[in-house]
Amino acid sequence: MPAPARSIVAEVARGGRRSARTALTAAVLLLVLAILLSLGTWQMQRLAWKQKLLTDIAERHAQPPVDLAVVESMWRSGGDIEYRPVMLNGTFEHDKERHFFATWNGQSGYHVYTPLRLADGRYVFVNRGFVPYDMKDPKSRNAGEVGGEQQVSGLARVRLDGKPSSLVPDNDLAKNVFYWKDLDAMASSTGIAPEKLVPFFVDADNASNPGGLPIGGVTQFDLPNNHLQYALTWYGLAAALLGVSGIYFWRARR
Missing domain, CATH: 1.10.287 (Helix Hairpins)
Structure with a gap:
């Protein structure tokens, strides 16, 4: 070629x-x-x-609180109960409180979840608020361990179906330190039977604890956007x- x-x-x-x-x-x-x-x-x-x-x-938070039975009915019908204002009465069982690791105003500590025994014998785990790290022991804050029947106002919060992320540490039941809000584990570790458990949490407001500690009203509304x-x-x-x-x-x- x-x-x-x-x-x-x-x-x-x-x-x-x-x-x-x-x-x-x-x-x-x-x-x-x-x-x-x-x-x-x-x-x-x-x-x-x-x-x-x-x-x-914001709309739910501005609504007046309703009785616990109303929120339970809403939950059973599949309604969204998250952040619904609620009012309930019962007796705290402080010896069964569970501690959720948290920070508040830059300070490390715990949110105190205490089972509130209702008149019908069932229990609601109430997030009573924040305590500093060195006041985890209830004996260090006796004034806040209120006895007798108490009226609690706050916000309903849904339970988690499972661990939110593999990066979150496992809950340490032996030390009573929770890193994610496992309602079933909180109940079983305190001897509360599943049929006696209200299937959601309540975050108490800052008017529900006359003893000073825990500091109520810790619910965060500023979600990242x-x-x-x-x-x-x-x-x-x-x-x-x-x-x-x-x-x-x-x-x-x-």
């Missing part, structure tokens, strides 16, 4: 390889672009969900990818 012909064939072959590489590059870029756009859209959907959740929480920032990040990366891709293909054509 003459040299000019060989040169033409080689150039055609090189052009075919360049076209294949260009097509493969375009396919990869389109896939990455689709992923970035889907992540941004997902974060926008999460933003709408979070804003609705925060609005619902960074979804818009995340969405803008993903969309920004998608825009940057489009810009870089445009330059690449423009140069490839030249």
